[in-house]
Amino acid sequence: MSEIIRIFDTTLRDGEQAPGVSLTPEQKLEIAIQLDRLGVDVIEAGFPVASEGERRAFKLIKEAGLKAEICALARADQRDVDAAISVEPDSIHVFYSTSDIHLKSVLGVSREEALERIIKYITYVKDHGFICEFSPMDATRTDLEFLKQVCRAAEEAGADRLNVPDTVGVMTPKRMYDLIMELRRVVRIPISVHCHNDFGLAVANTLAGIEAGAVQAHVTVNGIGERAGNAALEEVVMALNLLYGKKTNIDTRQIYATSQLVRRLTGVQLQPHKPIVGDNAFAHESGIHVRGVVVDPCAFEPFSPELVGRVRKIVAGKHAGKHGIKTILEESGLRPTENQLDEIVKRVKELGDKGKTVTDTDVLAIARSVIEAPIEGMKAVNLEELVVVTGTGVIPTSSVKLNVLGKEYVSAETGVGPVDASLKAIQRVIQNLARISLREFRIEAVTGGSDAIAEVIVKIEDETGNLVSARGAREDIVMASVEAMINAINKLLARRSIH
Numbered sequence: 001m002s003e004i005i006r007i008f009d010t011t012l013r014d015g016e017q018a019p020g021v022s023l024t025p026e027q028k029l030e031i032a033i034q035l036d037r038l039g040v041d042v043i044e045a046g047f048p049v050a051s052e053g054e055r056r057a058f059k060l061i062k063e064a065g066l067k068a069e070i071c072a073l074a075r076a077d078q079r080d081v082d083a084a085i086s087v088e089p090d091s092i093h094v095f096y097s098t099s100d101i102h103l104k105s106v107l108g109v110s111r112e113e114a115l116e117r118i119i120k121y122i123t124y125v126k127d128h129g130f131i132c133e134f135s136p137m138d139a140t141r142t143d144l145e146f147l148k149q150v151c152r153a154a155e156e157a158g159a160d161r162l163n164v165p166d167t168v169g170v171m172t173p174k175r176m177y178d179l180i181m182e183l184r185r186v187v188r189i190p191i192s193v194h195c196h197n198d199f200g201l202a203v204a205n206t207l208a209g210i211e212a213g214a215v216q217a218h219v220t221v222n223g224i225g226e227r228a229g230n231a232a233l234e235e236v237v238m239a240l241n242l243l244y245g246k247k248t249n250i251d252t253r254q255i256y257a258t259s260q261l262v263r264r265l266t267g268v269q270l271q272p273h274k275p276i277v278g279d280n281a282f283a284h285e286s287g288i289h290v291r292g293v294v295v296d297p298c299a300f301e302p303f304s305p306e307l308v309g310r311v312r313k314i315v316a317g318k319h320a321g322k323h324g325i326k327t328i329l330e331e332s333g334l335r336p337t338e339n340q341l342d343e344i345v346k347r348v349k350e351l352g353d354k355g356k357t358v359t360d361t362d363v364l365a366i367a368r369s370v371i372e373a374p375i376e377g378m379k380a381v382n383l384e385e386l387v388v389v390t391g392t393g394v395i396p397t398s399s400v401k402l403n404v405l406g407k408e409y410v411s412a413e414t415g416v417g418p419v420d421a422s423l424k425a426i427q428r429v430i431q432n433l434a435r436i437s438l439r440e441f442r443i444e445a446v447t448g449g450s451d452a453i454a455e456v457i458v459k460i461e462d463e464t465g466n467l468v469s470a471r472g473a474r475e476d477i478v479m480a481s482v483e484a485m486i487n488a489i490n491k492l493l494a495r496r497s498i499h
């Protein structure tokens with residue numbers, strides 16, 4: 001059994017057959033260059049008979065002088081094979097259906113005719129001096145005796161490799177293992193496997209085929225492909241390396257960059273929990289997990305994210321716990337006191353309980369407003385109640401109840417909007433303590449969406465020229481503005497009492 005498993009990448013051919021995907025020749029070239037950097041052994045760059053664009057893309061890739069073998073796909077058909085030859089590939093992947101259902105319903109030819117064609121076009125490709133890989137399409141639903149007859153004939157006609165497609169993804173790992181074992185008794189040329197993911201078993205079936213002695217895997221980046229897709233390159237390669245002890249020529253640190261490029265150019269998004277390359281594949285939110293990975297990453301990770309070109313992500317959220325939030329803050333240079341950290345964690349959990357996805361940016365906004373707020377107990381002014389009325393046909397009004405130095409005060413004001421009215425109401429309550437003017441007011445919706453955390457920054461000045469700024473961060477813009485204003489007033493009063 002060969003030590004190095006060859007990776008035959010068909011992202012640009014089977015991957016491009018995914019519904020809705022269509023790449024320009026330039027985009028195909030960009031992906032091919034990255035696949036070459038990744039270290040795939042073969043790039044199936046297209047199906048030249050399909051269109052002029054396919055042929056142009058193929059030529060661009062061929063002329064790029066990549067290390068990988070550049071392969072063209074062709075049915076066992078004169079036009080197809082001639083089109084493949086015309087783009088001067090390194091190899092030609094000839095395929096022809098062998099299952100009765102395909103022969104009858106799709107092609108309308110007999111087994112004998114199919115066999116004849118297969119022999120004819122493999123011979124033709126070899127006579128023209130190309131490496132030839134042959135695929136009996138729908139092999140896994142082909143009568144076993146006929147399949148063996150076809151494989152034997154393909155080898156005799158000169159095929160260099162035999163690829164076994166599970167075209168509609170109906171194999172199980174055990175059946176794939178047995179089939180490859182059986183075919184190894186029939187041919188001596190290297191065997192490859194090509195698995196589709198209709199039952200979510202493409203990777204498992206690919207690995208089973210390799211366990212049985214296949215030495216090449218057909219894969220696509222991110223597993224894109226027809227219907228439910230193909231075996232995902234990143235999953236097959238990492239499982240081979242780390243679970244099966246088999247090597248490939250892949251530079252695994254290029255995996256994430258390749259995945260991101262394919263995601264961007266094809267527009268096919270990934271489920272967040274997609275293994276290896278999904279957004280959550282190395283993200284930790286739960287308190288216990290975060291504590292574990294911070295102390296020893298192996299505790300909750302099968303391997304280090306750097307191995308596939310990624311970094312670990314500690315995600316905020318109601319499960320995050322103190323450790324996780326502290327780590328996020330420290331990574332951004334924020335060092336809250338224990339009390340501040342408790343307050344930040346409390347606020348993050350409150351948001352999570354309201355069903356909001358709390359992003360790192362939200363946590364940082366909350367943390368900044370908590371850290372910069374005057375220390376509890378030194379606050380002269382505290383908000384007790386806020387009621388705003390706004391809408392069409394009413395004048396925006398705000399009434400606030402503030403506790404100022406232990407005494408309650410209530411005030412109501414109108415304004416151009418609820419924020420304006422609220423800030424005026426606050427200013428009126430504290431006018432006996434300080435006559436302040438608003439010098440600057442900025443709202444930064446720091447995350448997208450209407451339920452984003454809004455970060456408000458205010459700068460105020462008193463009658464003697466003291467200038468302070470402060471911030472507030474809440475998912476309600478009015479509350480964030482009020483928080484920023486009260487924080488600023490408290491800072492200002494604290495400064496005046498010191499001087």
Ligand code: KIV
Nearest residue numbers: 095135137138165167
């Ligand atoms: O799935 C399939 O059978 C194919 C062939 C062209 C090999 O993609």
Ligand code: ZN
Nearest residue numbers: 014165167194
């Ligand atoms: Zn396929």
